[in-house]
Amino acid sequence: MTTTSPRAAPASAAATRPAPSRGRGEMAVVLGGAVVAGIALLTGIATSPDTQYDEVVYTRAAQQVAQSWHLTWSNTAFFVHPPLSFLAQAGWLRLLGMQDAPLDQAIVAARVLTAAAAVFAVLLLGLLTAYLAPAASRTRGLVLVGLVVGIAALDPVMLRYGRLALIEPLALIAAMLTLCLAIRLRDAGAVVYVPVVGLATGLTLLTKEVTAFCLFTPVVHALLSRDRRRIGVTAGGFAWGLGLWLLFPLWAYALGLSTDFIDVKFATFERLLGLVQITGWNRPGVSFASAVVAQLGAYATSYVFLALGGIALLWLMTRAVVGAARWLLAWLVTSYAFAAYMVLFGTLNEQFFVYILPAAIVGTVLAADAALTRVRAPRARGVVAVVAAVVVLGTSATGWVRLYTTDNAAIFAITALIRDTVPACATISVTGDPDRFSYLLPGTRVATFATGEGAQAHGVHLFVLSDKDVASGYGDATAGLVRFVRAHGTRVTRHDTFTYDGLELWRTPVDPYAPLADSEPVPGGTFVVTDADRCGGFAVVDPFAAGVAALGGKGVVGAPVSGSFPTASGTTAQIFTGAVLTAEPGAPATAAPVVPRLATTAAYRAAQLPPVTLGDPAGLLTDPAITAAYLRGGDAAAARARLGDPVGPPTPMPDGQVRQAFAGGVLEHPAGADGVRLAAIGTLARDAGLITPPAAAAGPQAAPPLDADIQPGQPTSVRPFVVALLAGLALYLALPVLVVEIARLVRRRPARAR
Numbered sequence: 001m002t003t004t005s006p007r008a009a010p011a012s013a014a015a016t017r018p019a020p021s022r023g024r025g026e027m028a029v030v031l032g033g034a035v036v037a038g039i040a041l042l043t044g045i046a047t048s049p050d051t052q053y054d055e056v057v058y059t060r061a062a063q064q065v066a067q068s069w070h071l072t073w074s075n076t077a078f079f080v081h082p083p084l085s086f087l088a089q090a091g092w093l094r095l096l097g098m099q100d101a102p103l104d105q106a107i108v109a110a111r112v113l114t115a116a117a118a119v120f121a122v123l124l125l126g127l128l129t130a131y132l133a134p135a136a137s138r139t140r141g142l143v144l145v146g147l148v149v150g151i152a153a154l155d156p157v158m159l160r161y162g163r164l165a166l167i168e169p170l171a172l173i174a175a176m177l178t179l180c181l182a183i184r185l186r187d188a189g190a191v192v193y194v195p196v197v198g199l200a201t202g203l204t205l206l207t208k209e210v211t212a213f214c215l216f217t218p219v220v221h222a223l224l225s226r227d228r229r230r231i232g233v234t235a236g237g238f239a240w241g242l243g244l245w246l247l248f249p250l251w252a253y254a255l256g257l258s259t260d261f262i263d264v265k266f267a268t269f270e271r272l273l274g275l276v277q278i279t280g281w282n283r284p285g286v287s288f289a290s291a292v293v294a295q296l297g298a299y300a301t302s303y304v305f306l307a308l309g310g311i312a313l314l315w316l317m318t319r320a321v322v323g324a325a326r327w328l329l330a331w332l333v334t335s336y337a338f339a340a341y342m343v344l345f346g347t348l349n350e351q352f353f354v355y356i357l358p359a360a361i362v363g364t365v366l367a368a369d370a371a372l373t374r375v376r377a378p379r380a381r382g383v384v385a386v387v388a389a390v391v392v393l394g395t396s397a398t399g400w401v402r403l404y405t406t407d408n409a410a411i412f413a414i415t416a417l418i419r420d421t422v423p424a425c426a427t428i429s430v431t432g433d434p435d436r437f438s439y440l441l442p443g444t445r446v447a448t449f450a451t452g453e454g455a456q457a458h459g460v461h462l463f464v465l466s467d468k469d470v471a472s473g474y475g476d477a478t479a480g481l482v483r484f485v486r487a488h489g490t491r492v493t494r495h496d497t498f499t500y501d502g503l504e505l506w507r508t509p510v511d512p513y514a515p516l517a518d519s520e521p522v523p524g525g526t527f528v529v530t531d532a533d534r535c536g537g538f539a540v541v542d543p544f545a546a547g548v549a550a551l552g553g554k555g556v557v558g559a560p561v562s563g564s565f566p567t568a569s570g571t572t573a574q575i576f577t578g579a580v581l582t583a584e585p586g587a588p589a590t591a592a593p594v595v596p597r598l599a600t601t602a603a604y605r606a607a608q609l610p611p612v613t614l615g616d617p618a619g620l621l622t623d624p625a626i627t628a629a630y631l632r633g634g635d636a637a638a639a640r641a642r643l644g645d646p647v648g649p650p651t652p653m654p655d656g657q658v659r660q661a662f663a664g665g666v667l668e669h670p671a672g673a674d675g676v677r678l679a680a681i682g683t684l685a686r687d688a689g690l691i692t693p694p695a696a697a698a699g700p701q702a703a704p705p706l707d708a709d710i711q712p713g714q715p716t717s718v719r720p721f722v723v724a725l726l727a728g729l730a731l732y733l734a735l736p737v738l739v740v741e742i743a744r745l746v747r748r749r750p751a752r753a754r
Contacts (some may be wrong), residue, residue: 025309029142033149037122040153040400041115041162046108048163048408050499053433057163058086058316059107060439065090065718066099072716073439077257079264082248083721084206085167089113103440104412110165118162118169122152124176125358129498130323133366138522147389148365154396155361157302157353159404168354171208175215176358178204182218182234183327190233191741202244206725212356213338214331215241221330238734247728251721257714298403298498301396302357309360310336312367314476328363335359336543343641366448379698403498410495410503414439415606417493417505426533427706431477432469432500445534447706448476452484452508458706459518459529459537461508464490466500507532512577513677515555520704528559529703536700538563543676544574547581547589550642552629555679557581561686575686575693578678579643579665591643591664594685599661600649601688609679610651623650626660626667629676643667 031316060073065086071078073112078086092113093099098106099351126149152158161168178200185193201215221237222230252261313332321329337357342352372385415437418428424443431448438446449455455463470477489508497503510532511517518529518537525545529537538560540548548557558577571582572590583589583654599612621627629641630646644663652658652671659679661667666679685691 011651015234015669018662023143025138025395028145030554031147032440033123033126033146033153034119036150037119037153040159040404041118042112042403044406045111045115045163046409047406047412048406049160050408050497050503051104051107051436051437052499055107055110056103056436056439058167059089059110059165061427062086062089062110063099063101064105064716066094070716071451071718072714073435075716077252077255077260078715079252079257079261080177080268081167081208081720082206083251084203084725085170085208087718087722088170089165100752104415107165107581111163114165114169114509115163117173118158119153121162121169121176121358122149122224123171124159124173124180125149125152125362127180128176128183128358129362129365131180132328132362133369134324136369140394144369144635146304148362151305151361151365151396152358154393154400155305155357156257156299156396156399156403157304157350157357159400160298161351161354163404164353167208168351171204171211172354172358174200174204174207175211175355178215178558179217179331182237184217186221188326190236193233194236194240195733195735197234198240199244199729201238201241202728202732205241205245206248207243210352213334214359214482217334218333220333221327222327224330244732245723247721250724251718254720254724255715260714281347289657298399301392301399302353304392305357305360306339306353308364308367309356312360312363315367316363328359328366330573331359332363374726392444406496408497408499410500411436411440411754413495413751414503418462422462423533423535425535425702426462427458427460427703428464429477429481430464430475431466431482434474434475436633437464445706449481450476450478452481452488455481455513456508456517457532458520459534459703461489461510461532461534463508466502466507468499468501469724474577510572512559514556515553517552518559527701527704528554528574530559530561530700531703534703537703538574538700540574543572543583543587543589544581547583547642548576549587550632551579551591551678552632552676558678558680558682561683562693563701565693566692573691573693574697576682577680580691590641591662592691593663594690595661595663595681596646596647597668597690598681598685598688603684603688607680607684608653608655608657608659609681610648610653610661612648612661614647617645619658620646620649622669623658623660625669625674625676626650626658627670629667632664647742 057073061071061078063071064070065167067413071083071086089110090099093101093106095107096109098109126145129148131139136144166603178197181200182193182197185197188196197218204211204215216238218234219231222234249258249261252258267505309332313329313336316325318330319325336359339352339356349483351397368388369387418441422428424441427445428437428441429447429449430437433447434448438444447455447458447460449458449460455461463481465477465482465485467482469475470479470482482578484507484729485508489506492505492507494504496500510530512530519526520529521527522539522541525539525541527537529541531537540560541564544560544564548554551557560574560576562575564572564574567582571584573580573582574589575581579591580594581589582592596614598613599609602618621630630643643665646660646662648661650658650660655677656671657668658671659666665681667676669676670677686693
């Protein structure tokens with residue numbers, strides 16, 4: 001890389017050069033770069049990579065803006081990022097008529113816009129390369145530009161985040177355009193530079209504030225040049241952009257939410273300082289080194305360029321650079337200062353590399369070109385250059401084929417399966433952030449639990465599992481939850497996805513006798529969830545709650561299979577899996593004596609239930625486990641009141657259970673074991689028609705909602721911001737010119753009178 005401009009061609013040569021062919025090479029590079037970037041970024045964009053939390057909620061917010069001008073995906077204003085990218089996506093979705101489309105379709109449409117922005121950002125990167133290599137010959141310059149464009153278009157990190165409906169592609173194109181303008185206007189006066197570059201800077205900051213380090217590059221260049229006048233001009237342009245960013249807090253003030261804005265920005269500032277770590281690779285319990293190693297297979301070439309860009313920075317810092325090389329040094333300084341801070345102290349997220357890699361790629365390519373020019377043997381120089389280019393581009397292209405020409409849309413596939421096969425009233429538990437599923441499953445309750453036992457306690461039996469979420473510490477789920485679900489459940493489906501290292505849908509069975517599962521406290525008792533999707537169940541309140549407890553609890557009696565209802569005899573009844581409980585007014589609930597009548601049915605015998613002999617009750621209590629469960633530490637009179645007399649002996653049955661019939665139920669336990677419960681007599685009595693609950697009691701009730709962290713609604717209209725932005729654009733174009741002209745008039749001295 002040299003620091004002098006190429007010698008101008010003789011006028012005669014310029015005059016005799018055929019006009020139509022002057023830009024043919026440049027046009028070929030631009031079109032070729034656009035084709036490569038377009039293919040890389042748009043091929044299979046609907047299916048790879050897998051969607052993630054930010055993409056889901058950002059697209060939902062854009063739809064809200066397109067529908068009703070409300071910038072939110074919940075019921076609170078969104079102040080984490082500025083509104084400009086959401087306005088752009090909203091306009092795009094509105095143009096396509098996708099503002100009311102299903103969210104998965106809107107996400108794909110939004111990806112098209114961001115991928116197109118990424119294509120143009122790559123082309124702008126090629127333009128920057130041309131600016132930063134002015135001394136290269138025309139042919140070599142085109143090769144350098146083409147190489148940078150090809151590498152950037154196929155870079156794994158740039159590809160990953162360029163293919164998602166995130167802020168990064170829109171912020172990157174704005175930042176690259178601002179840097180291009182700053183270099184193009186490097187010699188312009190304040191009257192031109194400040195309004196043009198300041199406006200671009202402000203719009204970039206209103207897209208994403210983290211681009212500020214890149215936007216500070218012209219100031220760093222002026223500092224390296226020790227040009228006081230230029231320092232003032234470039235700092236003025238940056239400050240002018242910061243002034244335009246003030247429309248963001250002004251919007252919050254117009255909504256009456258200044259305090260909320262300050263709280264959000266203060267929390268963001270704490271994250272940037274590293275005082276709070278809630279995302280990224282620097283979170284407690286997450287190893288930065290292990291995270292890098294885990295992503296090595298996907299991001300290897302990106303890591304190589306990040307390392308080589310750092311080497312190029314150190315190399316430039318040891319030399320006295322001028323001209324274009326100084327611009328490259330300034331760009332690398334700002335990029336790697338940000339990178340170093342994020343790695344050491346701040347919140348390091350993968351997508352931040354999107355803002356560092358452009359400088360790293362350009363710095364690596366130009367530094368490598370400068371090093372190769374020192375090789376005297378042209379043939380060796382050419383061989384090294386070709387081999388290096390083939391290895392880099394070939395590796396990146398191979399990774400692109402492996403990752404982006406296959407179907408990785410696991411979340412879309414699993415949510416589509418849930419929508420088609422699971423009632424909308426269902427509740428599912430997921431690893432990681434629940435919002436990436438909840439907005440794709442309208443009406444479905446999406447929750448997170450740390451353990452499988454905790455999920456079962458609330459009646460949740462459908463799980464979406466990602467080992468990567470658990471290993472990375474995202475969400476509440478622990479490795480114990482994954483082990484529990486896989487040990488007790490059945491896998492419904494699995495989808496390979498490199499984003500989450502595979503995504504699985506599991507269902508665990510509902511055990512009506514699980515003593516601590518599927519129960520929610522309600523006034524006077526519990527609500528027992530009986531539906532595997534947590535759509536419904538039955539309340540168990542006194543006197544039936546006390547009756548169940550007296551018989552040994554849910555683990556003995558089982559879950560209710562009906563609500564409570566009045567009977568013709570004036571009692572109140574409720575059917576449970578193992579018994580039919582009835583209660584006189586003001587009396588405790590006891591098991592109704594349904595077994596003798598039920599024993600005469602074929603269904604009773606088919607269920608391998610024991611014989612009813614109606615012998616001497618005192619001589620029938622011969623099984624120690626059943627006797628202990630029947631008496632429950634009390635006397636026989638209390639036991640008879642609860643469950644009735646024994647009406648048959650303990651009998652080993654062909655299925656391995658030892659069962660004994662009592663008037664109100666059949667106690668059973670596995671042969672050689674002590675755990676005793678009531679066999680499914682209540683369900684059998686209901687199915688046999690011995691007792692029929694009315695329709696109001698037979699149908700399950702809706703399960704009580706899980707606790708939800710719902711904040712009070714806030715004003716979220718983005719209209720005030722749009723109005724202020726339009727006014728600000730006009731002001732920002734006119735005011736600098738006015739200020740500069742007034743300054744000139746003030747500085748101009750009046751002519752002396754003669």
